[in-house]
Amino acid sequence: MTAPIRVSDVTKKFTLHMQGGVELPVFDGVSMTVKAGQAIALTGPSGAGKSSLLRLLYGTYKADSGCIHIGHKDDAVDIVTASPRQILDVRRYSLGYVSQFLRVIPRVPTLEIVAEPMMQLGAAPEKARHRARELLKRLRIPENLWGLSPVTFSGGEQQRVNIARGLCPDYPVLLLDEPTASLDAENRGTVLELINEAREKGSAIVSIFHAKADRDIACTDEFDIQPFTGGVCG
Amino acid sequence: MLHDDLSCPLLRARSVTKIYGDHVGCLGVSFDLWPGEVLAIVGESGSGKSTLLSCLSGAMEPSEGEVFYNADATGLTDLAGMPEPQLRALARTDWAFVHQNPRDGLRMSVSAGANIGERLMANGARHYSNIRTTAETWLEKVEIDTSRLDDLPETFSGGMQQRLQIARNLVTGPRLVFMDEPPGGLDVSVQARLLDLVRKLVADHELAVVIVTHDLAVARLLASRLMVMQAGRVVETGLADQVLDDPQAPYSQLLVSSVLQV
Numbered sequence: 001m002t003a004p005i006r007v008s009d010v011t012k013k014f015t016l017h018m019q020g021g022v023e024l025p026v027f028d029g030v031s032m033t034v035k036a037g038q039a040i041a042l043t044g045p046s047g048a049g050k051s052s053l054l055r056l057l058y059g060t061y062k063a064d065s066g067c068i069h070i071g072h073k074d075d076a077v078d079i080v081t082a083s084p085r086q087i088l089d090v091r092r093y094s095l096g097y098v099s100q101f102l103r104v105i106p107r108v109p110t111l112e113i114v115a116e117p118m119m120q121l122g123a124a125p126e127k128a129r130h131r132a133r134e135l136l137k138r139l140r141i142p143e144n145l146w147g148l149s150p151v152t153f154s155g156g157e158q159q160r161v162n163i164a165r166g167l168c169p170d171y172p173v174l175l176l177d178e179p180t181a182s183l184d185a186e187n188r189g190t191v192l193e194l195i196n197e198a199r200e201k202g203s204a205i206v207s208i209f210h211a212k213a214d215r216d217i218a219c220t221d222e223f224d225i226q227p228f229t230g231g232v233c234g
Numbered sequence: 235m236l237h238d239d240l241s242c243p244l245l246r247a248r249s250v251t252k253i254y255g256d257h258v259g260c261l262g263v264s265f266d267l268w269p270g271e272v273l274a275i276v277g278e279s280g281s282g283k284s285t286l287l288s289c290l291s292g293a294m295e296p297s298e299g300e301v302f303y304n305a306d307a308t309g310l311t312d313l314a315g316m317p318e319p320q321l322r323a324l325a326r327t328d329w330a331f332v333h334q335n336p337r338d339g340l341r342m343s344v345s346a347g348a349n350i351g352e353r354l355m356a357n358g359a360r361h362y363s364n365i366r367t368t369a370e371t372w373l374e375k376v377e378i379d380t381s382r383l384d385d386l387p388e389t390f391s392g393g394m395q396q397r398l399q400i401a402r403n404l405v406t407g408p409r410l411v412f413m414d415e416p417p418g419g420l421d422v423s424v425q426a427r428l429l430d431l432v433r434k435l436v437a438d439h440e441l442a443v444v445i446v447t448h449d450l451a452v453a454r455l456l457a458s459r460l461m462v463m464q465a466g467r468v469v470e471t472g473l474a475d476q477v478l479d480d481p482q483a484p485y486s487q488l489l490v491s492s493v494l495q496v
Contacts, residue, residue: 060473
């Protein structure tokens, strides 16, 4: 079976037109492969570009050259050259991303936000909500908050809602940007446990963790991005 | 490989150009829109967004280029070659146009309920109490008190008129909605509700939307794809999050303040 994530020779720079066309190199020649059931932790100093690499994999940043193949429907799609429509399809079925920020339409209840990605995959609404309730319970979001929009929740609660949403469907590829950043010990443990479950089910995972202890629990390998960075951006 | 190659888009624009005398409205705009997609068009005032919207919706004939629509899934048909009655029937059934100024999209001389019911009747609804119930349901959806059903839109606030216009447009379950700066004059809480309503229709009924907006936050939450226009031209197009987080064109960078928040 081909690996669900195959990155080869990716180069990325930002061109700042508003500042006289200054160029900021971000990556030069990054290559990495992540197999199903493998969880790679990106390492490197703060500002080296760990989050940028996740955004390149998700298609939020445009690579200048190279290939990023993501396994999708028994095939693979090169995110670098794919059309927006293809990337949206990959994101819907194959590629999950838990960012550090929860961006949602205000007034939509938490339970719906968590269940939504699974419904978009075609799951029956009740099945998706059942899975959402299970995750919210495990992540200790009090049940009386499920009917409310998460926009007024605390940072830690929003982060857990974001994680529940990202892990609700079983994506073959998962990108996790500091999923344990603002969590207490108990919730941190639960999140790491959920990530391990996703990996054991066969997800290929790329993640960023601040704490080495977290990496040791939830990741099978580490990938130091420093040799490939321009060292300018975070 | 993907259904990209197999299925047919709902709307296709090819080199759509509109020239007013020696002034450019929009120039060489091309794109495809599929069911379930929301395309946001952003750009400063006078960049040609509304002109483009008029050309796409058949309200205005482009000076050059073509607009194709996949009516009844029979394949793409050139709007320019469509007989006027068919075009009008499309505008009544398949399409909805939410105007920037609600007065342009409402009939001010008939009641709120009639404004909603009119479009239903144009689509064949005849049963009075069914029409009235549907109208009430839609007033609730856009958060207008159902006791206002028999009032004239004239007596509504601007924000309420805008919501009524949206209800009137969406009641018949169109496949394609054009929106010209719709959430502009709305209360923040109602705007959120409308965004959610549109999002649901897109997700559940594969509604396709072309929305002109100044509000990049609205574009981010609602749109899957973004098109940036400047002086009548498309300067950048792509995934909404890509254009907002990694804008390539100088003008797009200016538009999103070009602060690299990495």
